[in-house]
Amino acid sequence: MNPVYRKRLFMHRVGMALSVAAMSIGLIALLWILATLLIKGFSAINLNMFLVDTPAAGTEGGGLRNAIVGSLLMVGVATFVSTPIGILAGTYLAEYGEESKLAQLTRFVTDVMLSAPSIVIGMFVWALYVDTAKHFSGYAGSLALALIAIPVVVRTTDNMLKLVPNSLLEAAYALGAPRWKVALTIRLRAVKAGVVTGVLLAVARITGETAPLLFTALNNQFFSADMNRAMASLPAVMNQFAMSPFDNWRDLAWGGALLVTFSVLALNILSRTVFAQKAPK
Structure with missing residues (x-):
């Protein structure tokens, strides 16, 4: 050899x-x-976890109802805010990213936010919102989560729009369609599956965030659907209960960790399934 x-x-x-x-x-x-x-x-895992609020220190039993509802509300509001902003910003970058200095600056800021530690974003929202309002709130938590989700949606939308064939765009321009209409009705529609994937990945990213919520929503032992008050969330409750000396608190922390893990896993599987089945060729 x-x-x-x-x-x-x-x-x-x-x-x-x-x-x-x-x-x-x-x-x-x-x-x-x-x-x-x-x-x-x-x-x-048991039924009480979904029907009973978090227990007081030294008491037996308890559940995670207030934390589950709080997480759903804050993640839902954050997704509602970040999705249109992220998609429109990503569309702007794809259309005018090579022609505008503002687009280049936007892309740079987006990249910085993608790599920024979540605790820094939490501190920023605390200084901007919580310290001004003089109280913690679910809205502040949603704002922090939205700031984490927006860059993910922006970059995904920007990258997906660049995959649209130029021949498709040239055909639309040849028919006399204006640029904004081509971007929204032709280009964006062609990659809607990829954009939806980016939104789902952003939701999966913010579902398990703890640090920004400690500075913004803090926590709440009692059930509350008022977004203008301090609000419990699964990551914050897990962080508190996991370090406690009470056995039932540690058990609830493990149950919450399992719920968050399966939620993120389900979102990732859903995003990959949607992308695999509907992505344009």
Whole structure:
């Protein structure tokens, strides 16, 4: 066998062995975490978790109803705010990104926000909203989550719109359609599945955020649907209960962790399914 070929084959095998070993270590750690979460999380799941509010310190039982409702409300409002802003901003970047300095600045700011730690965004909203209003609130939490979700939707929309064939756009222009109409009714419609995927991924991203909510919505032991007051959320309750000395609080933390994990998993599966089935060819 050629010595050069033998050396390359040896290096290839070494590289493959190291890659498989690294993958195995990662999978073992992941399976270990998932197994622990499933075992302890499922044991804490019961009907009271969805029907009873979080318990006071030292009391038995309790549930996560107020935290579940609070998370749904804040994530829902954040999604309602971030989706149109993100889609319109992404469309603007795709259409005018190479012609406008404002578009280039917008893309730069979007990239910075994508990499910014969520706790920094939480502190920003605290200084901008909470400190001014002199109270924590669900609206402040939704604002922080929306600021995290918007860059994800913007970049996904921008990237997906760039995949539309130029021939499709030229055909629309040849028929006399104005640029704004081509962008909204032709270009955006062609990649609607990819845009929906970006929105779902943004929702999955903000569902488990804890740090920004600690600075904005804080927490609330009691049930409240008033977005103008401090509001409980699953990530914040999990953070509090996981470090507590009470067994039932730690059990509820495991149950909440399982709910958040399955919610994010379901959103990721849904986004991939939608993208795989409806993406344009």
